[in-house]
Amino acid sequence: METPPLEPGLYIVATPIGNLGDVSRRAIDILSACALIACEDTRVTGKLLYHIGIKRPMRRYDDHASDTAREQLLGEMCQIPVALVSDAGTPLISDPGYRLVREARARGIPVTSIPGPSALVTALTLAGLPTDRFVFAGFLPSKDKARGDTLSEMAALPMTLVFYETGPRLVASLEAMARIMPGREVAVARELTKLHEECRSGSAAELADHYTAHPPRGEIVLLAGPPSAPEPPGEADIDAHLREALAQLPPSQAAGRVAKAHGLDRKALYARAMELKG
Ligand code: SAM
Numbered sequence: 001m002e003t004p005p006l007e008p009g010l011y012i013v014a015t016p017i018g019n020l021g022d023v024s025r026r027a028i029d030i031l032s033a034c035a036l037i038a039c040e041d042t043r044v045t046g047k048l049l050y051h052i053g054i055k056r057p058m059r060r061y062d063d064h065a066s067d068t069a070r071e072q073l074l075g076e077m078c079q080i081p082v083a084l085v086s087d088a089g090t091p092l093i094s095d096p097g098y099r100l101v102r103e104a105r106a107r108g109i110p111v112t113s114i115p116g117p118s119a120l121v122t123a124l125t126l127a128g129l130p131t132d133r134f135v136f137a138g139f140l141p142s143k144d145k146a147r148g149d150t151l152s153e154m155a156a157l158p159m160t161l162v163f164y165e166t167g168p169r170l171v172a173s174l175e176a177m178a179r180i181m182p183g184r185e186v187a188v189a190r191e192l193t194k195l196h197e198e199c200r201s202g203s204a205a206e207l208a209d210h211y212t213a214h215p216p217r218g219e220i221v222l223l224a225g226p227p228s229a230p231e232p233p234g235e236a237d238i239d240a241h242l243r244e245a246l247a248q249l250p251p252s253q254a255a256g257r258v259a260k261a262h263g264l265d266r267k268a269l270y271a272r273a274m275e276l277k278g
Pocket of ligand 1: 018086088092094095118120163164165190191192193194219220221
């Protein structure tokens with residue numbers, strides 16, 4: 001079937017993260033109809049185009065391209081349909097494109113996104129960790145101090161944390177997690193959609209031991225579930241908190257303070273405060 005001509009503008013096209021079968025019908029249609037494909041590496045994108053059986057002009061682009069190169073591309077988008085792809089997955093997600101999209105929008109150039117694979121979402125759907133709230137923080141810094149600082153900033157966030165990671169740095173990141181956020185369940189999602197896909201869960205310390213013994217190959221997403229809820233205080237602890245409060249407050253207020261601080265039932269605490277007082 002003939003592909004209908006495309007309007008000029010910028011087309012952000014997601015491509016597979018490993019399994020070439022994941023390229024969408026719409027991605028193929030758009031890539032076939034674009035007059036130019038801006039890509040990170042013409043050899044990588046060339047392989048994809050070969051796989052889907054099309055030949056289109058390609059040009060290298062990333063966000064560090066010169067202003068002149070970006071201006072040229074923006075000028076072309078006013079005349080012809082230009083696709084942007086990255087080496088794998090969704091452009092702009094830890095990949096180039098942000099500056100191009102921002103500039104195109106500022107100039108009123110139509111921008112269309114053709115969604116598809118991303119390692120971030122694929123890992124979240126696989127890891128069995130809560131997905132109702134998560135934060136994606138790209139790659140962790142490579143230096144120990146900066147990595148520790150980033151993890152400390154995030155340690156108390158009550159949601160799943162998602163990072164992109166590399167094999168050589170995985171164990172150092174897991175060891176830092178074991179130190180800084182020991183209560184979180186961790187998952188390592190590796191080689192997603194590829195032959196040796198793996199998703200392994202455990203504590204950060206267990207996974208650090210495993211990957212020290214079996215150095216990981218390939219591409220990795222590292223996830224940490226929300227911090228585990230603190231254990232509710234036992235009876236002896238509750239009595240201690242109540243006694244402390246009773247030293248300063250009447251029983252009803254002491255019960256109110258302890259109930260609020262520990263999420264406990266105020267009525268039951270009032271009864272106990274009266275017993276302790278009596
Ligand atoms: N734009 C891509 C996306 O949408 O997922 C991400 C590009 S980023 C430069 C590359 C990183 O993504 C890798 O280092 C790895 O952390 C993660 N990644 C990409 N493909 C992956 C795969 N098949 N399995 C696991 N992680 C992957």
